[in-house]
Amino acid sequence: MNKLASRRAFLKGKVSRNDQTSIRPPGADADEFLDLCTRCDECREACPEDIIKFDSQGWPVVQLDAGPCTFCGDCASACPTGALNPEQVEAWPWRAKVAASCLSMNGVSCRICQDNCEHGAIRFRLQTGGRAEPVLDADTCTGCGACASACPAGSVSFERHTPPTNEVTL
Template identity: 55%
Template sequence: MSNKTSRRSFLKGAFDRAAAMRPVGALPAMEFEDVCTGCGDCARACPEGIIFRDSEGFPVVKLRRGECTFCNACTDACDTGALVAGNAWPWRARAKASCLSRNGVQCRACQDHCESQAIRFRLQPGGSSQPLFDADLCTGCGACAAPCPVNAIEFTEISQQLETSKC
C-alpha cells in the first residue's frame, strides 16, 4: 500500500499509516472521508465479498479475500457520492521480498491466476526466477493475491500523471 497519509490520519498523529485501498470509484482520500457515511451499502452490494470496514468504519477492499471484477456494484449502491463510476482504480500489484520465487523456490501461482498476463518471470543466473509486474497491463484486480501461498503480493497506489499546458 501507498504511504500517503490522509488528513484524518494526520490529525490523529498516525503519520506513517498506509493509504487505505478504498472501493472502485472512490474519491481522493480527503474528499472520500468527508463524503462517505460508512453506511456499508457498498460492502453489502459487492458480489465478491471483498469490501470490509476499517477501524474508522470506512470501506476498504481486501484483495487477499478474492479478486475485484470491476462490476461497479459498489459504486451503483453508493448514494452519498463517495464512489463515482468512471474514477480510475489506482492500485497495482507487485511482489514483496518474501516471494517464494525471489527466494529460490519454484512458484508461479500469481502468474497462473493473472488473466491480463501482467506477471512474467525472468530466469536469473543460478536457476531462480524473478517476478516482473507490468504496471501497464496490471488492472489491480487482485486475482494474484489470494492464491499466493506466502502473502507476498502487495498493492501500491500509482500516481496519476497530470497534464500540463501553457497558459
C-alpha cells in the same frame, strides 16, 4: 507538516483523514471519500465478491487478498452519498507489488500469481541459482488482486500508481 500547523488544522476542524495507503472501494476519490462516506454499509452489501470490509475506524476498504475485484461497479452504484462514483470505477489507482518473500525469488518454483493474472501483467525473469524474479508491468496491471488472493506466501501487496503524463518539457 510541523506540529504547529497540524494543531492549527485540528483546532479549525480540518483534520486530515486522507490516508493514501488504504485501498478504498472502486470509484472513491482520495480527496473526498472520507468527507462523503457515512459508513452506511451499502457498498459492502452490494459487493458480489465480498472483498469490501471495514478498517478499525469503520471505513470501507477493499481487501484484495480475500479475492479479486471484477470492477463491476455494484458498490459504487449502491452508494447513496456519492462517495463512490460509478463513472470513476475504471480509474483504479492501485497496482501490484511483489515483496522479497516471494517463493520464486527464494528458489521455490512458483508461478501462481502469473497463472492467475488474466491480463498478463506478471512475468518471470530467470536468475542464477534456480530463482526467478517476478516482473510487473504497471501499465498492463489493473490492480484487480487476482494475484494477491492466489499467492501462497502473501507476498503481493498494492501501491498507488500514477501514470506518467504526456507533457513535453522544453
